[in-house]
Amino acid sequence: MDRATRNRYETRAQIVKALAHPARLLIVDELSRHPERCVCELTELVGSDMSTVSRHLSLLKNAGLLEDEKRGQMVFYRLRAKCITKFFECIESVIARNTEIHAELRV
Amino acid sequence: MDRATRNRYETRAQIVKALAHPARLLIVDELSRHPERCVCELTELVGSDMSTVSRHLSLLKNAGLLEDEKRGQMVFYRLRAKCITKFFECIESVIARNTEIHAELRV
DNA sequence: GCCCCATTTGGCTAAAATTACAAATACCTG
DNA sequence: CAGGTATTTGTAATTTTAGCCAAATGGGGC
Numbered sequence: 001m002d003r004a005t006r007n008r009y010e011t012r013a014q015i016v017k018a019l020a021h022p023a024r025l026l027i028v029d030e031l032s033r034h035p036e037r038c039v040c041e042l043t044e045l046v047g048s049d050m051s052t053v054s055r056h057l058s059l060l061k062n063a064g065l066l067e068d069e070k071r072g073q074m075v076f077y078r079l080r081a082k083c084i085t086k087f088f089e090c091i092e093s094v095i096a097r098n099t100e101i102h103a104e105l106r107v
Numbered sequence: 108m109d110r111a112t113r114n115r116y117e118t119r120a121q122i123v124k125a126l127a128h129p130a131r132l133l134i135v136d137e138l139s140r141h142p143e144r145c146v147c148e149l150t151e152l153v154g155s156d157m158s159t160v161s162r163h164l165s166l167l168k169n170a171g172l173l174e175d176e177k178r179g180q181m182v183f184y185r186l187r188a189k190c191i192t193k194f195f196e197c198i199e200s201v202i203a204r205n206t207e208i209h210a211e212l213r214v
Numbered sequence: 215g216c217c218c219c220a221t222t223t224g225g226c227t228a229a230a231a232t233t234a235c236a237a238a239t240a241c242c243t244g
Numbered sequence: 245c246a247g248g249t250a251t252t253t254g255t256a257a258t259t260t261t262a263g264c265c266a267a268a269t270g271g272g273g274c
Contacts, residue, residue, distance in 0.1 A: 001154060009129035009136075012198050020127040021232085022116040026108075029116075039251060047108060049234055054252055056232095064205040073241045073250050080204075083197035090190035091119050097187070098171040128262085146221060159263055161222055180220050180271045 018063035019084070023048060024056050028065065029088065031079040038074045125170035126191070130155060131163050135172065136195065138186040145181045 019025060023046045030045055031037060039057065043050045057077055060066040067080045126132060130153045137152055138144060146164065150157045164184055167173045174187045 001152070006129070009133050011202055012132050012195070013127060013129040015198050015201055016123065016132065017127040017231095020120060020124040022113070022120040025119050025123065026116050040249095045108070050251070051235080051253080052233055058252080064201050064208075070240090070251090073248095075251060081197060081201045083200060087194040087197055088119070090188060090194055091122050093190060094122055094171050094188045095118055101171075124261095130262095155262095156264055157221070158223080158265080162262085165222080177221090177271090180218095182221060 015063045015065070018060050018065055021056065023053070024060055025088075027053075027056060027060065027077075028079060028084055031066065031077060032082070032085050032088075036069075036076040036078045038076050040074070042077065122170045122172070125167050125172055128163065130160070131167055132195075134160075134163060134167065134184075135186060135191055138173065138184060139189070139192050139195075143176075143183040143185045145183050147181070149184065 019028065026046060027042055030042065037045075039050065039054060042057070043053045046053050046056070057066065057068070061068055061077070065079070065081050065084065066077050068075050068077050070076075126135065133153060134149055137149065144152075146157065146161060149164070150160045153160050153163070164173065164175070168175055168184070172186070172188050172191065173184050175182050175184050177183075
């Protein structure tokens with residue numbers, strides 16, 4: 001495999017990694033249901049230290065999944081990649097199927 | 108947030124984490140284009156040690172994304188969650204948009 | 215049974231991710 | 245400008261992940 005191809009998968013992985021955390025999935029989910037949310041609101045939602053949430057947010061932003069806007073002393077984050085929502089449906093279908101199979105094995 | 112909700116995002120994250128690696132994305136991509144592939148073929152594709160690839164595969168399988176079938180002394184893996192393909196399109200669109208913006212900043 | 219081949223697992227090391235606390239920054243208010 | 249609030253960044257400890265080599269497992273063929 002050539003370097004370009006390898007780089008493409010590396011780039012993709014970077015974006016997927018940005019999503020690969022429960023707190024960050026929660027944040028993205030929240031932002032898919034609301035036009036925007038400030039750091040303070042998201043901090044309360046996630047329930048971790050604000051510094052931790054801020055890092056999660058900048059990670060998502062660096063991946064290109066969120067955008068931010070500073071208004072006054074607050075910073076508002078918005079979801080930039082709306083298509084992510086469909087991905088969640090796929091994930092849910094996988095979970096549903098996994099649960100089915102678990103149930104089968106149990107019977 | 109209650110424990111059930113927290114668990115839901117934890118479960119989702121586990122699946123996303125399974126995808127969050129260039130080699131694993133490559134594997135899933137390959138399996139979306141072919142009905143099945145044995146470990147030896149995937150090992151050659153990825154270009155890492157077979158033991159490493161085997162671990163990637165069992166990770167994806169445990170997440171419910173792949174299924175395997177042993178025939179003779181070989182093990183064949185198949186993609187179980189076809190909808191993942193759409194996710195890749197979304198990722199690609201994010202990458203495309205990121206590149207655009209980079210270009211803008213450069214000019 | 216013995217040897218060979220494909221795959222998985224154990225054990226270990228190195229690298230990356232996560233988190234909280236503390237300190238810095240930035241902006242608003244009086 | 246002083247004080248307060250929202251957010252980010254520095255730092256350091258802990259945990260998780262990745263990778264390879266070597267050894268184990270499980271079939272197949274002679």
